[in-house]
Amino acid sequence: MLDKLIKYFVYGTKGYITKTQLIKFLYLADLYSVKWTDKQLTELNWYYYRYSPWREDIDATLDKMNGKEISIENESSTTFIKLGVKVENIDDLQLPVSLRLMLDNIRREWAGSGQDKTNQLLDYVYSTAPMVEVKEKYKPEEKVKLNLQLEREKLIKELD
Template structure:
């Protein structure tokens, strides 16, 4: 599922997405899935690391796909994830319609260039329940597991369940 989610976001942004944005989009996809269904989309054990959500499997998936479905290009200090020579279409991923709608909502809300858009995305991600639970008690250099269920617990609390 991880590679399909990466492809979805890269294809739908037409390759105009930074690695930072992509990682945050993947985190939000898993987070929203847990929030509403209680289950993650991916098998990732998300970590708080270097100020944000992260998992090494994302880097490995990007390396496997690099030069094929996607291409990683460094422009200055920013790594962009662009369309590769074997890039397909979103429809080829055979994702359920409901999932595609959720993913597209993430893309529409947070895709775009410029530091303002990125800062808004980072601010939003850092205020999610799993991030709030760890960011004040751990150092950015520490690798601390994030509990995505905290977001579901927050929703249940808000709904009085």
Template structure:
């Protein structure tokens, strides 16, 4: 599923997405899935690392797709995820409509260029329950597992 989500966000943004945005989009996709269904979309064990949600498997997946479905380029110290020669369409991914709606909401809300848009995204991610729990307790270089279930627990408590 990780590969499909990466492709979805690359295709949906027409290759106008930074690596920072992509990782946060993947985190939000898993987080929202846990929040509403209790289950993640991917099998990633998300970590707080260098002040952000992170997992090494994202880098591995990107490296594997580079030059095929996506193209990784660096411009002015920013890593961009662009469309590769073998990029297809969102429909080729055969994702359920309900999932596409969730992913498209993330893209619409947080995609865009410019430092202001990225800052808004980062600020939002830092307010999610898993990040709030760890961000002030650990050093940036420490890897700390994030508990995505905290977001679901927050929702349940708000609904009660």
């Protein structure tokens, strides 16, 4: 599923997405899925690392896709994930409509260029329940597993 989600976000942004945005989009996709369905979309074990949600499996998947479905390009201090030579149609990914709606909401809300847009995305991600729980207690260089269930627990508490 991870490669499908990567393709969906890269194709949906027409290749105008930074690696930072993509990782945050993937985190939000898993987080929202747990929040609303109690199940994660990917099998990633998310960690807090260097102030951010992180998982090394994403880098391995991006490297495997590079030059095919996507193209990784470094420009100054930013890594862009652009369209590759074997771009598929987004409909070929065969994702359920409900999932596409959720992913489209993430993309529409947070895609775009400019430092302001990136800062808004980062601020939002850092305010999610799993990140709030760990960022005050641990040093940025420590790898600490994120508990995505906290976002669901927060929702349930709000609905009671």
